[in-house]
Amino acid sequence: MREEEEEEKAVLEQIFGSSSEESDGSDGYSDGEREGEWEWESISEVKGLWLCPNFLSPRHQSRILASIQSQNWFPSPSINQAMRFGLQHLPSWAPPLAHSIRRSIRLQAHNPPPFPPHILHREPLFDQMIANVYQPGEGICAHVDLLRFDDGIAILSLESDCVMHFTNASLSVPVLLTPGSLILMSGEARYHWKHEINRSPEFQIWQGRQLTQSKRTSITLRKLSPSTP
Numbered sequence: 001m002r003e004e005e006e007e008e009k010a011v012l013e014q015i016f017g018s019s020s021e022e023s024d025g026s027d028g029y030s031d032g033e034r035e036g037e038w039e040w041e042s043i044s045e046v047k048g049l050w051l052c053p054n055f056l057s058p059r060h061q062s063r064i065l066a067s068i069q070s071q072n073w074f075p076s077p078s079i080n081q082a083m084r085f086g087l088q089h090l091p092s093w094a095p096p097l098a099h100s101i102r103r104s105i106r107l108q109a110h111n112p113p114p115f116p117p118h119i120l121h122r123e124p125l126f127d128q129m130i131a132n133v134y135q136p137g138e139g140i141c142a143h144v145d146l147l148r149f150d151d152g153i154a155i156l157s158l159e160s161d162c163v164m165h166f167t168n169a170s171l172s173v174p175v176l177l178t179p180g181s182l183i184l185m186s187g188e189a190r191y192h193w194k195h196e197i198n199r200s201p202e203f204q205i206w207q208g209r210q211l212t213q214s215k216r217t218s219i220t221l222r223k224l225s226p227s228t229p
C-alpha cells in the first residue's frame with residue numbers, strides 16, 4: 001500500500017472505526033454502529049425534504065471536527081467557510097459519509113425514498129463540499145442553492161442546535177437541526193423552497209423551548225451540475 005493510501009486508511013479508521021470493527025463485509029465501509037439509529041423522517045410540508053436526526057454518533061461528530069481542526073480549515077475568526085471542488089479534493093471522511101447516506105436510505109423502505117433513484121445511484125454522489133462555521137448570532141440568509149449545483153444536497157449539522165426555516169411564497173416551515181443530524185433536499189425542496197437560519201436573536205425557539213446558541217459547524221455536500229465548465 002502506498003504511503004498516502006496508508007495515511008488515508010488511518011484517517012478513515014480514526015474517524016469511522018476500522019473496517020473489521022464496523023464493516024458489513026459486502027460493500028466496504030459501513031457505519032455499522034449507527035445502522036439501528038438511522039430513522040429518516042419526511043418533512044411533509046416540504047416535498048423532497050428529509051431529516052435523519054441521529055445520523056452521526058457523538059464520537060463520529062468529534063472525529064470529523066478534530067479532522068477539520070487538525071487541517072486548520074478556519075485559521076482565524078474571519079475565515080468561516082471552506083470549500084472543496086472535485087472528488088479528489090474532498091476530505092477523506094466525505095466519501096465514507098456519502099456511502100453511509102446511501103446505505104441509510106437503502107436500509108429504509110420509504111416510498112418515495114429520501115433521495116430519488118437517479119440521485120441515489122449517480123457516481124459520485126457528491127463532488128463538492130462547503131463547510132460553514134457560525135458563531136452565536138450568525139446564520140445564513142434565505143436562499144436557493146446555486147444552479148451550478150445539481151439536484152440532491154445533504155447538510156450535516158455539528159456542535160450546536162439550530163432551527164432552519166424553509167420558506168416558499170406562503171409558508172415557513174421550521175426544522176430542528178441537532179448536532180449529528182443530516183438533512184437531504186431534492187426536487188421541490190431544493191429548487192422551489194428557500195432555506196435560511198436566523199440566529200440574530202440570542203436564542204432561537206423550538207416548540208416553546210429556548211435553544212442555547214454556541215458555535216455551529218455545518219458540512220454541505222453537493223454535486224456539480226454536468227453543465228458546469
Ligand SMILES: O=C(O)CCC(=O)C(=O)O
Nearest residue numbers: 130132140145155218220
Ligand atoms: O449551514 C447550513 O446548515 C446551511 C448551509 C447552506 O445552506 C449552504 O451552504 O448553502
Ligand SMILES: [Fe+2]
Nearest residue numbers: 143144145195
Ligand atoms: Fe444552502
